[in-house]
Amino acid sequence: MACEKGEGDVVLLDFWASPFGQRVRIALAEKGVAYEYREEDLANKSRMLLEMNPVHKKIPVLVHGGKPVCESLIIVQYIDEVWAHPNPLLPTEPYPRARARFWADFIDKKIYDCGTRLWKLKGEALQEAKKEMICILKLLEGELGDKKYFGGDAFGFVDVALVPFTSWFYTYETSAGFSVEEECPKLAAWAKRCAEERESVRKTLYDPQKIYEFVGLLKKKFGVE
Amino acid sequence: MAASGEEVKLLGVWPSPYVIKVKIALELKGVRYEYLEQEIWENKSELLLKSNPVYKKVPVLIHNDRPVCESAIILQYIDEVWAGARPSILPSDPYERAIARFWAGYFEDTWFYGAIKILQVKTEKEKAEAIEQSFAGLSLLEETYEKSFKGKPFFGGDNIGYLDIALGSFLGWVKTIEKMSGLKLIDGAKFPLLATWAERFCSVATVKEHIPKTDKMIEYCSKVLQPKWHALNN
Numbered sequence: 001m002a003c004e005k006g007e008g009d010v011v012l013l014d015f016w017a018s019p020f021g022q023r024v025r026i027a028l029a030e031k032g033v034a035y036e037y038r039e040e041d042l043a044n045k046s047r048m049l050l051e052m053n054p055v056h057k058k059i060p061v062l063v064h065g066g067k068p069v070c071e072s073l074i075i076v077q078y079i080d081e082v083w084a085h086p087n088p089l090l091p092t093e094p095y096p097r098a099r100a101r102f103w104a105d106f107i108d109k110k111i112y113d114c115g116t117r118l119w120k121l122k123g124e125a126l127q128e129a130k131k132e133m134i135c136i137l138k139l140l141e142g143e144l145g146d147k148k149y150f151g152g153d154a155f156g157f158v159d160v161a162l163v164p165f166t167s168w169f170y171t172y173e174t175s176a177g178f179s180v181e182e183e184c185p186k187l188a189a190w191a192k193r194c195a196e197e198r199e200s201v202r203k204t205l206y207d208p209q210k211i212y213e214f215v216g217l218l219k220k221k222f223g224v225e
Numbered sequence: 226m227a228a229s230g231e232e233v234k235l236l237g238v239w240p241s242p243y244v245i246k247v248k249i250a251l252e253l254k255g256v257r258y259e260y261l262e263q264e265i266w267e268n269k270s271e272l273l274l275k276s277n278p279v280y281k282k283v284p285v286l287i288h289n290d291r292p293v294c295e296s297a298i299i300l301q302y303i304d305e306v307w308a309g310a311r312p313s314i315l316p317s318d319p320y321e322r323a324i325a326r327f328w329a330g331y332f333e334d335t336w337f338y339g340a341i342k343i344l345q346v347k348t349e350k351e352k353a354e355a356i357e358q359s360f361a362g363l364s365l366l367e368e369t370y371e372k373s374f375k376g377k378p379f380f381g382g383d384n385i386g387y388l389d390i391a392l393g394s395f396l397g398w399v400k401t402i403e404k405m406s407g408l409k410l411i412d413g414a415k416f417p418l419l420a421t422w423a424e425r426f427c428s429v430a431t432v433k434e435h436i437p438k439t440d441k442m443i444e445y446c447s448k449v450l451q452p453k454w455h456a457l458n459n
Binding site for chain 2: 054055056064067069070071074075077078081082094095097098101102105106139
């Protein structure tokens with residue numbers, strides 16, 4: 001990412017398709033922070049990754065001035081605090097901040113796991129996962145309401161937490177047989193809006209077809225039909 | 226001090242370490258509140274269901290009729306609303322905040338669920354695995370204390386802070402697991418820094434009364450929780 005700003009050296013250990021890594025890339029882009037991107041081979045993790053994240057051995061890891069920060073939402077909050085402007089991601093008042101943290105945490109707890117079940121499972125288990133995913137998306141749509149973004153008029157913390165998963169919607173829909181647009185039209189509109197209006201999102205997210213193909217490879221690897 | 230006209234309620238259950246976290250934080254800040262013990266297995270109260278419709282769990286902090294859920298989020302909320310009341314719960318440096326959030330999250334999302342397995346699993350092999358994992362986690366914490374917090378009485382420095390509260394609120398459960406399984410988890414020989422920190426934490430005035438007595442926890446665990454775990458396993 002070519003940007004002017006930077007404070008010390010910033011390195012991001014990441015994996016191209018990871019929605020968690022994409023949260024960090026989007027946050028860095030929103031803030032105009034220059035950084036070095038390092039792609040990790042998850043089948044053959046680098047020594048740096050194992051040293052920087054000995055607890056979980058996972059990406060993303062942001063290394064700032066040689067010091068690692070792990071866990072994507074913790075990293076995004078760190079970025080928001082170190083580079084407060086432009087584009088502050090969390091609201092200023094305590095109650096809206098608590099709400100934003102709540103929904104970002106909800107997204108963390110629910111979407112990835114349920115989504116994975118959608119492409120891994122079949123039959124009754126798949127139907128259950130589909131019902132659950134629709135419920136999750138409807139709850140999120142309820143929180144969005146008629147707002148432009150989850151953050152209100154400004155693209156914020158919850159938007160950053162959720163938007164990478166929008167390129168996985170196609171995979172979820174195709175695996176489980178449902179339509180996000182039909183079930184959650186406001187959420188679908190929000191996803192389009194983020195891609196159209198935020199350069200950080202446009203430059204970070206991959207085409208849903210590419211994610212679908214990537215999941216196809218994962219399915220082969222895990223022996224899923 | 227909560228200003229007059231401010232209403233603070235806490236919905237909780239006494240054995241929950243997540244609820245204990247919030248009680249300690251409120252006391253640290255000198256916030257007066259009404260504590261409402263909840264039924265969490267059956268007959269959840271209207272107030273709980275209305276205040277936490279997504280998870281229907283405790284703790285829930287209700288501040289002037291506005292609910293805040295999830296203990297980590299509640300703690301940060303308390304720190305921000307009553308920012309004037311010293312001490313601060315979270316550190317002021319962004320990197321230290323990230324570290325505190327990370328270890329608190331690790332301990333309650335990963336370590337604790339692993340440690341509780343010691344009481345939940347059926348076979349000796351599974352129990353041995355759970356014990357090994359718990360020791361591995363404590364090793365990581367001990368290393369972190371050595372590297373980043375040595376020389377300080379608490380993770381928060383001179384006073385207890387976010388990470389102390391996040392870890393320390395589980396000490397009642399740690400003692401319960403130790404007594405029920407006959408094994409020492411925070412063993413002073415293996416984890417000297419953590420063992421001394423744990424003793425120090427439990428003797429802090431704002432903490433003492435909030436950690437339930439071990440025999441009360443053991444009774445709760447054997448009479449209420451274990452039957453539920455066995456029902457789930459079968």
